[in-house]
Amino acid sequence: MGPLAGIKIIEMKGIGPGPYAGQLMADLGAEVIVVERASKPNSIAPPSALDVNSRGKKSIALDLRKSEGLQVLLQLVETADVIFEGNRPGVAERLGFGPDICLQHNPKIIYGRMTGWGQSGPLAHSAGHDYNYISLTGAAAAIGTEEQPLPPLNLVGDYAGGSMFLVVGILSALLEVQKSGQGQVIDTAITDGSAHLMSMFYTMSQLGAYSPARQTNLLDAGAPYYGAYATADGKHISVGPIEPQFFAQMIRLAGMPEHIIEEQNNPQKWPQIKTIFADRFKSKTRDQWVEIFEGTDACVAGILNIQEAVDHPHNRARQTYIEINGQPQPAPAPRFSRSQCDTPTAPSAEGADTKAVLADWGFDQAAIDALEQQGILT
Numbered sequence: 001m002g003p004l005a006g007i008k009i010i011e012m013k014g015i016g017p018g019p020y021a022g023q024l025m026a027d028l029g030a031e032v033i034v035v036e037r038a039s040k041p042n043s044i045a046p047p048s049a050l051d052v053n054s055r056g057k058k059s060i061a062l063d064l065r066k067s068e069g070l071q072v073l074l075q076l077v078e079t080a081d082v083i084f085e086g087n088r089p090g091v092a093e094r095l096g097f098g099p100d101i102c103l104q105h106n107p108k109i110i111y112g113r114m115t116g117w118g119q120s121g122p123l124a125h126s127a128g129h130d131y132n133y134i135s136l137t138g139a140a141a142a143i144g145t146e147e148q149p150l151p152p153l154n155l156v157g158d159y160a161g162g163s164m165f166l167v168v169g170i171l172s173a174l175l176e177v178q179k180s181g182q183g184q185v186i187d188t189a190i191t192d193g194s195a196h197l198m199s200m201f202y203t204m205s206q207l208g209a210y211s212p213a214r215q216t217n218l219l220d221a222g223a224p225y226y227g228a229y230a231t232a233d234g235k236h237i238s239v240g241p242i243e244p245q246f247f248a249q250m251i252r253l254a255g256m257p258e259h260i261i262e263e264q265n266n267p268q269k270w271p272q273i274k275t276i277f278a279d280r281f282k283s284k285t286r287d288q289w290v291e292i293f294e295g296t297d298a299c300v301a302g303i304l305n306i307q308e309a310v311d312h313p314h315n316r317a318r319q320t321y322i323e324i325n326g327q328p329q330p331a332p333a334p335r336f337s338r339s340q341c342d343t344p345t346a347p348s349a350e351g352a353d354t355k356a357v358l359a360d361w362g363f364d365q366a367a368i369d370a371l372e373q374q375g376i377l378t
Helices: 017-027 067-079 091-095 099-105 130-135 155-180 190-197 199-206 244-254 267-281 286-293 306-310 313-318 354-360 365-373
Strands: 008-012 031-037 058-062 082-085 110-115 184-189 227-230 236-239 300-302 321-324 327-330
Touching: 008 017, 008 067, 017 031, 017 082, 017 110, 017 155, 031 067, 058 067, 058 354, 067 099, 082 155, 099 110, 110 155, 130 155, 130 190, 155 184, 155 190, 184 190, 227 267, 236 267, 236 286, 244 286, 286 300, 354 365
Parallel strands: 008 031, 008 082, 031 058, 082 110, 110 184
Antiparallel strands: 227 236, 236 300, 321 327
């Protein structure tokens, strides 16, 4: 089930953007096999059996320090469509499963590389995390208060700039290999992806509609009609009526002075309008404002936490969230008219599927027994 049904993907265990990229493709129907290093479990990653990013995947554990373990991996590569890893440049080569040797074993393999800085450049071999990467691309500087930047969780770097671009690269290469018959290597860098995400702001800057100063622009809470406001119960609503007709409806439904409608795009009036908005929105609770605005074109919504989001009527109607083993989590996305995605299976514990996967991927029972006796499998 799902549009990627029949695609076989090997995910070398990592953290952050790699596992989420694997989850996306598993949700869409790909068979994703996560290779754990039995010789060196990843202590930073959450336990696989509790990790939403591990759902819908199968887990095998191989001792890659031993040549027999490496040969098992390379034999899996021979029948796979994709392999991806998130090591620093040169690590996979040193461990014996770099792109050159994988392409020798399978000339059609798509080899994805997921890093922060990329495979080249003066920082390529340096350590870093999401916030460091987006700091070099203008994204971090653009997000926060007037006084200081604020980390946007790790959504902009790891997942939008990393996972999504890795998946786009893999899917594009899978289409291309159907024409050329040749695999290739995808160099996915969070710096490249997060820079790409800023494309619209380069356009706005060229048109004189964007300033590097935070909270002076349309979309960074500079404009009074695009931001968050506290409510009487200490919660918040989001306000975003950019279009004049939506702004006018918001002003009227909120019971604010109508002269504000004519002053919407006058930056000189923005501080004064923000004060009016802040005072007005603090006069009611979040849910009272939701009752007034929800379902209108005023572009106002209650800001929900992740527990509240699961129970919102719109999300329930669309089945935006599902439960797996009693754990609420987002459902697969997007939706397809024909290639409907299955509900993902619960995540497996580390190495729980080793023998079953090897059998499914062409190893006979005698070979599996021999590998177990040699301590290659766990």
